[in-house]
Amino acid sequence: MRESAALDSDGPHAAKIIFQGLVQKQDVVEGAIGAPSNAMSMTGYGSHRLVTMQVSHAYRGQADGAVTVLTGLGGGDCGFDFEVGQEYLVYANRITGGRLFTSICTGTAPLEQAAAKVRFLRGELPAEDDLLTPEKYYAKYQPKWTGKVCGRVLKPDGNPLGKAMIHMSRIRDEALPLATVSDPDLSKADGSFCVAMISPGKYLLTAEDYDYNANFRWMGYYPGVVKRSEAMPMEVKAGAELHGVAFQVQKQSLFTVRFLIKTTDGTAVPWKNLGIAISSLDHDPLAYQESHGIGEDGGYTLGLIPPGHYFVSSFIEPDFDTGRVAEKMSRWQMVKEEVDIHSNAEVILELIPKK
Numbered sequence: 001m002r003e004s005a006a007l008d009s010d011g012p013h014a015a016k017i018i019f020q021g022l023v024q025k026q027d028v029v030e031g032a033i034g035a036p037s038n039a040m041s042m043t044g045y046g047s048h049r050l051v052t053m054q055v056s057h058a059y060r061g062q063a064d065g066a067v068t069v070l071t072g073l074g075g076g077d078c079g080f081d082f083e084v085g086q087e088y089l090v091y092a093n094r095i096t097g098g099r100l101f102t103s104i105c106t107g108t109a110p111l112e113q114a115a116a117k118v119r120f121l122r123g124e125l126p127a128e129d130d131l132l133t134p135e136k137y138y139a140k141y142q143p144k145w146t147g148k149v150c151g152r153v154l155k156p157d158g159n160p161l162g163k164a165m166i167h168m169s170r171i172r173d174e175a176l177p178l179a180t181v182s183d184p185d186l187s188k189a190d191g192s193f194c195v196a197m198i199s200p201g202k203y204l205l206t207a208e209d210y211d212y213n214a215n216f217r218w219m220g221y222y223p224g225v226v227k228r229s230e231a232m233p234m235e236v237k238a239g240a241e242l243h244g245v246a247f248q249v250q251k252q253s254l255f256t257v258r259f260l261i262k263t264t265d266g267t268a269v270p271w272k273n274l275g276i277a278i279s280s281l282d283h284d285p286l287a288y289q290e291s292h293g294i295g296e297d298g299g300y301t302l303g304l305i306p307p308g309h310y311f312v313s314s315f316i317e318p319d320f321d322t323g324r325v326a327e328k329m330s331r332w333q334m335v336k337e338e339v340d341i342h343s344n345a346e347v348i349l350e351l352i353p354k355k
Contacts, residue, residue, distance in 0.1 A: 015091035015106050017061030018121065020114075021053035022087045024066070028073065028175050048072055049176070051082050053090070059121040063092075069100045075177045078103040083201070084174070089114035113145055142197060147236035150194040151245030153187050153207040153220075160191025161218055161249055164209040167285040168195050171202040171233055180285055202233045206285050207249050215256075215304065219286050220249035228282045254306055258346040260299040261314055263332075265353060269298035270328050273317045276300060276349065278310050291315070307342045314349050330354075 027050045051069045058064060069092060072079025080102055082088065091106040102108045107117070116130040116137075129137060149168060153161045164187040170179040187193040187207070195205075205222035221231035224247040234242070259276045261269055271294050280287035288308070294300045313336035316329050332351045339347055 015060070015093055015102075017063050017092045017094070017100060018059040018090070019055050019061075019063040019067075019092075020057045020059075020087060020089045020111055020118070021055040021063075021067070023082050023084050024052045024054055025084060026051040026082055026174055026176070048077075049079060049082070053088075056087070063100075067100060069102055070095070071102050073177045074179070078105055080104050080106075080108050081179060083199075087111040089117055110145075113141070144239045146197045146199055147238060148194065148196045148241040149198065149205065149234065149236065149245055150192070150241070150243045151247070152191040153193060154191055154246065154248045155218065156248055156250060160187075160189065161207065161209060162187055162189040162191060164191075164193075164207045164218065164249070165285070166193040166195060167206050167208075168198055168203040168234070168236070169206065169284045170199075171204060178283060178285070198236045200236055200238045202235055204228070204231050204284055205234055205245065205247070207247070208286055209249075210254075210304065212304070215254045217252055217254060217304075217306070218249040219252050219306075220247060221284075221286070222247045224248040226250050226252065228284060228286075252306060254304045255341055256301060256303040256344045257305055257341060258299060258301045259294075259312065260297075260346060260348045261294055261351060262298060262348060263351045263353075269294070269351070270332065271296050271298055273329060275315050275317060276312065277315055278302065278305070278312050280306075281309055281311070293317070305341055309338065309340050312337050312339050312347055312349065314351060 028047050029050045030047050049071050051071065053067055053069060055063050055065060055067055069090060071082070074081045087110070088108060089111055090102055090108050092100040092102045092108075095101045109117070111118070116126065119126060119130065129140065132140070153164050153166065155161050166183040166187055167180045168182070172179070181195055181198045183193045183195050207218070207220055209218045211217065220226055221228060222234065222245065223232050225231055259278070261271075261274065261276065263269055273293070275291055275293040277291035279289045286306070288306050288310070290302055292300050292302065314334045316334065331354055333354045335349050335351060337349065
C-alpha cells in the first residue's frame with residue numbers, strides 16, 4: 001500500500017514514537033489533553049481516554065513495557081477508538097508532561113490492518129499487495145477485516161418498515177462514547193437492510209423511524225423487543241456475513257417536556273452559559289441524550305422524548321475563548337436528579353448556593 005512511506009517520513013508532522021502493543025485497559029478521564037499543534041484534537045474542555053498498552057515492539061523512539069497513551073473519546077474530537085484485548089500499531093507524539101498522544105490523523109491502526117506499514121518499518125521487502133493504491137488495497141481487505149449483517153425489519157402486522165434507521169451498536173464494559181455502524185441507505189421499501197464494515201465484536205441491532213407530526217416512533221431491538229434488557233446481542237466475526245436476520249418493531253409514543261431551572265433563594269437565574277442535560281440510563285441508538293442552553297426565563301422545552309427513566313442535570317459551559325467559568329456562575333452548585341417520563345410534563349431543577 002503506497003501510503004506507508006508517506007506516513008513514516010521525517011516530515012514536520014511525522015510521529016516521533018512508533019510501536020506495536022496490546023491494549024490492556026482504557027479509562028475515561030476528565031479534562032483537556034493539551035494535544036500538540038499538529039494533532040487535530042478538540043478535547044479542550046471535555047474528557048479523553050487513558051489507554052494502557054503493553055509494548056511488544058518499538059520501531060521509533062522510546063517505548064517499552066507498559067505505556068499509557070492519551071487520545072480523544074471519538075465522535076468528533078479525532079480520538080482513536082481502541083478496543084481492550086486488541087493489538088495496534090501506534091503512531092504517537094509526546095505532549096505536556098512527556099505523555100504519549102495519538103489520534104485518527106496519525107496513522108494508528110489495528111495491527112492486522114497495518115501489515116504493509118509493519119513490513120516497511122522493519123525494512124522488509126513489500127508484498128505484492130502493498131503496492132496497490134489505498135482504494136484497491138482496502139477494497140480487497142476490508143471485507144476480510146470486518147463483518148456484515150443483512151435482514152428485514154417489519155411492523156407488528158407483518159408489513160415492512162421502509163426508511164428506518166438501522167444501527168449495530170457495540171456492547172462495551174467501559175464508559176465510552178457509543179460506537180455504531182449503520183445502513184447508510186436506511187431500510188428499503190420491502191424492509192430489507194444491510195450493515196457492512198462492522199468490526200468484530202458483540203453488538204445490539206436496532207431499528208427506528210419517527211413520525212414527527214404524530215409524536216411517535218417505530219422502534220425495536222433484535223429479535224423483536226422494546227426493552228434493551230430483553231435484546232439479544234449478536235456476535236460479528238471478521239470476514240463473516242449474516243443474512244436473513246428479521247425482527248419486528250413496535251409503536252412508541254413520544255413526549256414534550258419543559259425544563260425549568262430556579263434558584264432556592266429566589267434570586268435571578270444566571271442563565272447565560274447555563275444549560276440542562278437529559279440522558280437515558282441506556283446507552284444505544286434508541287436511547288435519548290440531549291443538552292441545551294436555557295433561555296432568559298430559566299427554561300427550555302424538548303420534544304420527542306421516549307418514555308423512561310432519566311438523569312436530568314444542570315451544567316455550566318465555560319467561556320469558549322478562555323475555557324474559564326464566569327465568577328457569578330461559580331457560586332452555584334449544579335444539580336442532578338432522576339426522573340420518570342411517561343407523559344408531557346414539566347421538570348424543575350433548583351440551584352443551591354455553594355457554602
